[in-house]
Amino acid sequence: MDLALFDFDHTVTDRDTFSTFLKANLPASRLRWGGLLLAPLAFGYYRLKIVPARTLRAAVVRVGLTGLERRALATAAERYARDTLPDFVRPHALERIRWHQARGDTVAIVSASIDLYLRHWCRQHGVALICSQLGHRDGRFTGRYRGRDCCGIHKARRVLKRYRLTDFQAVHAYGDSSEDHAMLALAHHRSYRWEPMTAAADG
Template identity: 50%
Template sequence: MNLALFDFDGTITTREMLPDFIRQAIPPRRLAVGKVLLAPLVIGYRLGVVSGTVVRAAIVRFGFTGMPLAMLEAQGVSFAASALPPVMRAEALARIDWHKRQGDTVVVVSGAFDVYLRHWCREHRLALICSTLEHRNGVMTGRYLGRQCVLEEKAQRVRAAYDLSRYGRIYAYGDTKEDLGLLALAHERYYRWQPMPPD
């Protein structure tokens, strides 16, 4: 049996979808204020002096604190059903189907939110490892539950969930530097759908 690990945004999809979900899920007035207040962080990110991890944490805190969980869940269901299908990369879906036909274990490993990814993965019968947003008593806290599933955290979570020694071959697919730890787990690695040379 083999293991296939897929990043989501930009690998399975044609572009990053987390910003689209944030724009859909956060109420318009709060979103408008957040664009102004968080603009320095976003500019710093674009200049390479602020990490994406810091920017995402700030957006989550400002945008989702106090939001009812039921409201966010409804947004996740809607987003998975309407926003994701048009941006699926045909070659990615074909490759996922190929792995499934081989009997491989296929896992989406993403920094995006479980609130919409779990619906898409359930529809496509895929396992999921991703970032989760914290809630208490039905209200969003504005924090991640645990660490964001990016960079080396992706590889750590895969190792925690799967005994890699059980798999004859490991495949990994990614498209940014945040996927390099994930790609390092694999015998066959694809970066932006191009094969990477072996170590």
């Protein structure tokens, strides 16, 4: 039996599901003033490429979610996972997940996206989940993560905390960005943007 590790956004899906979820479910007033507050960071990420994605995500969580009622957004997240996410999933990605499952492999999504909706999608498809988790207290979001943003080296560390790799005959990993490199390095079989990684890519 093998272990198969899949990044989610832009690997299993064709887009960023985190920002799509927030845009669809945050109050309009918060989207407006939050957009203004975050504009410099967004410009630094999308245009100048000098702001790391993890920095922008943490700021979005802080500005977008602080103080919001958890129950209402959790209900919206379940609906989003059921009704919206299927339209974003790449057919060949789902086919690959099914291929691993048919072989009896352990399959896990390893994502910087949030538990709020990913847990529903993963439960529906019978796969394990390692992801960023939102902090909450007294029924409201704190605006911080519970633990670390699940990206970069922290993806690999959380995989190693969950699984003993020597229990598997081989490890497969699928990713699409620099945030996946540490996870890909754990694997015997690596796919980057759905292409096998070459020796040059490994370096």
